[in-house]
Amino acid sequence: MASLLFLLFLAVFSSAALFLIRRARYRRLRLPPGSLGLPFIGETLQLISAYKSENPEPFIDHRVTRYGPIFTTHVFGEPTVFSADPETNRFILLNEGKLFDCSYPGSISNLLGKHSLLLMKGSLHKRMHSLTMSFANSTIIKDHLLVDIDRLIRLNLDSWTDRVLLMEEAKKITFELTVKQLMSFDPGEWTEFLRKEYVMVIEGFFTLPLPLFSTTYRRAIKARTKVAEALTLIVRERRSDTEKRSDMLGALMASGDHFSDEQIVDFMLALLVAGYETTSTIMTLAVKFLTENPLALAQLKVRTHARTHILRSSCSRLFSEEHEEIRSKKDDPEASVEWSDYKSMAFTQCVVNETLRMANIIGGIFRRATTDINIKGGYTIPKGWKVFASFRAVHLNTDYFKDARTFNPWRWQNKSEAGSPGNVYTPFGGGPRLCPGYELARVVLSVFLHRMVTRFSWVPAEEDKLVYFPTTRTQKRYPIIVKRRDESTPCRVL
Incomplete structure (x- = not known):
């Protein structure tokens, strides 16, 4: 009993001494101003509460107003320096692998696997990142991927009738596109099985990484095992197949790096997550923002000479000005979209830019300081601390974008905003x-x-709200009522 008490006393004394030593060191280092909040919990509950609402901005806004664009907080169990400053954000991004390392919650790391692109470091990450970019650059898209992108989108839209859960449909599209790009598989029972298991894997990303205490995490681990087994079978079949395919799996096997099955599976699993979750959300929110902004939707849909009349009559359900012109040039309205068609979509690119700015699917990135780092304002980020570079805070800052919290695609026709520095629009x-x-x-x-x-x-089937935790999404998966158009259909509102 005495020895147990002694060990308990020693543990408490050591923890207290370590805490005091760190506090003294932090005072000497001149940390950014801020508050560490409650012991252990810090300000995590305030952060989660804000991001579960439609308006998470006050969490950062209040602290920026009080402390400035760089401040200290304590979230998810660790002291963290938040940056809402574009120059500091750029500094963090450019010093990846030098002064900062990527850092993700244990649940994400475990579910993605140690060989995923998100967790790779050093020269291996550089090689794999370059290989991935080589399969998604404009030349590859133009020559190989565009026809599949258009075909798979049309295939999914063919099944739409009446009420549609847009976010679910968008996720099917992006998953099928990613599977095609990675492994050359067309939609079928196998891809749908894989997608359903994937949904459960992603649900476990922001849970406590303890199977004993979290049913969601336990289910995610089981789903991850099923996905890995399915992908491993494909990898083994391809190793014994003499046919060469121009997909990501073929490139991995031909790279000369002699990757193991486990390495390839982890790599592909992470790419499926990236393609599935982010692009589908952007697709959904682009439609939501356009639907809530009749002027933007009207410009997207109406020829210039008719626009004034249409806006007066509030009729915004016409063919897009740009897209009508693309369609009018084709003998068959369902003919494949070509690269020249994509490049002609000038206002559509404004809509894309504005959706990316407003939606902030990647709201920011966590990194860990590998050494004591001096940053703007003479502050120091201590070694081992996390930093969060907030892209969202910059994108929604009126210092950089006029009426920053209003969806306004026309801002990208304005030279001053369209030409924003690279550290402002990220x-x-x-x-x-x-x-x-x-x-x-x-x-x-x-x-x-x-x-x-x-x-x-x-038209929207019912009101749906945006939330931002654990990921950006709509609460009800954005249900809409759709009516199929006909080339001769007159202008009318559903």
């Missing part, structure tokens, strides 16, 4: 970990909008 991150699929995401969204506005009229 929807795809930046630096060595720039999202390798940024161009692919833009093409998928553009083709999807083209097919949707030329095929359907729609």
